[in-house]
Amino acid sequence: MTPAIATAPEIDPDRKLTFDRIVGHRTTVEFLTQSIKESRLPHAIALAGPDGVGKKTLAWALVREIVSGGEDSTSHRGSAKVARGTHPDILVCDNSGSPSGQIVIEQIREADDFTATSPLESPKKIIFISPAERMNPAAANCLLKLLEEPPRHVVIILTCVEPAALLPTIRSRCAVLRLEPVAPEDLEAWLLAESGEAQSRVSLAVRLAEGRPGRAMAIVRGKLLEQRGSILREISLLKTDGFAGIFGVADRLSQLDKDMASTLSILAVLLRDALAIRIGAGHALNEDLTDELAELAAGLSPEGMLRAATLATEAVGETPRYYTPQSRAHFLEVLVSRVGQELRGR
């Protein structure tokens, strides 16, 4: 018997797109396209923006544009190799295989060695560092040396949520490009075409995603929309159960979706909606849940609800800092406890 052997590498979804298919970020794409055209692309570029806004997708599209050397990146052979992860002039430093969740100095040293010789197939060698804020201090200092005397045949691309989390000396040596939220109409049109989901579901996901294509896709493809009822019930428990309920609620919330940020963003939006209904201000984003939201809001103080919603909103941005299961569990328990306190009135 002969084994059937699958050998073609799978395409990373982040690498699928070229500049022409990026949703939103037109100014950034135009700036980068023009820079490549005029051979004045900065030697180090940091793409910054919240989770799910499209940093990695845009960064990979940029890589595909660079290796295409002015030719059409949608059909260029090198660009296709980037998508398949087999381009010889690209080196990726990420934290995917790292038990500590950090990018370590050995990876940056490897990148440094990688820059010693000229590129083989692309006009430039490209080092891709993501998420850059996960570099430990030794790795960051090692990168700094490379940034101080960058070889002319190298481009370094970093992605990070918040540039302030990078060493100031690294930040000052990079062209920092901030990615703004994508306009709802652009996001909706894109999500409708890409996801193939129903209009109502897409609209709801867009309203919950705060202009982030990645988040919108995760919501529309995941089960969280169906689970909003469960999240509401968990919040209701916090009204009554007090401390006794914290661990159970946190545990159940953590199991809803592997992307904690998505769960928390829905939690935040539900709290915001309940507040809106409580004070009679505007529409709830989750219109389909108006009755349940009104039930939750009954008897709660608007001030407490506002503080609870703010806590949940801030927590969404905090999630990237917690990358081990233990720290995430602990983070969620503390958050649930504080939200509960605010709802019950301290």
Add this chain to the structure above:
Amino acid sequence: MKATFSRQTLLSGIGLTQNIVSTSSTLPILSNLLFEADSSGVNLISTDLEGFAKVRLEATVAEAGRVTAPAKTLADIVRSLPDDEVALTTSGTRMTLTCNRNVFHLSTMTADDFPEWPKSESGVTITIEQSDLRRLLRNTLFAMPGRDPRKVLMGALVEVSADRLTIVATDGRKLGKASTEPTEFKGEGEKSVIIPGRVLTEIEKSLGDQGEVKLEISDQRAVFNLDNLKLTYLTSLIEGKFPQYQSVIPETFTRELQLPTALVDDAITRAAILAERKHHSIILSFGSGMIGVRAQSFEDGSYEGEVGIDYDGEPFKLAFNYNYLHDVFRVAPDATITMMVKESTAPVVFVCASDANSLYLVMPVRMHDLQGEEAEPAGVGAGDHA
């Protein structure tokens, strides 16, 4: 693809290419060899991204094509086969090797993902004897560091002009320089490039006593053609500026001594056992008719030995890292090596009579860095004996 080779042809082809592969997890295809079959034969290609190797194999090709398969597995398979014809066929993503009544099915990766052989560029071309290039590499590569943050030192400087090929390597503590005259030169002007040491080490292994090497150097690549083996190496160049090595080599010397290579090396081996740990240093004391070789480790003990030499000048002492001396004595081709000294803190130069175009240089350890040793005066001795 369908091709038939003699086992010996396939085995030697794999042997010549399988060391220029990479086991990096980021690009798994780099641990593969690429077969490119055309109507008249098969090219076998490997790369570790820094260098490429390509060997042309004689084969009967029934169907042209390209495929890649893991180098190590291929080597293990072909080595294990009986001495007979080996048929290689591909079907979909599978490669089948058949020899006698043995059939191996192997996983492959698509040849489209294998790095492309870089395009040739114009530059200068020289032709030299393989044996000459081997001598140049042997006399220089020993001086290259195992690892160094200064990337330019991880390669050898190769300087080419119409009448000279010079290779230099150094780690900042020791240096090897060797040169030869090309048999042919094409192109204009001079070229000075840094070629990665890892590739040169592989090239050195393939060079024989017969045949010539054609070396093409352009701004970004160097290509070594070994026509008699139908073997080509291509390497990227290390970008950067190589240290100004000429300024390190003293122009005048105050002492010149003939040392029996093997006897001194043996004494150094013994001294190394109890060498001082921090600098790995041993002390050579040169006196009338002998060298004293001494090592003292404050933790472990000491050694003293003597080797007879032909010397009747003023006594003097030098301290060395024994590793550096070993490296030089290991590559020196002659039974006697000439040591040329300027002063105790200046680089010491070694040359061999049979090869006037090579020199080795070692930085001595400063005496006052060693515990219990008095600092030497700057000059090794009075008078000018050079």
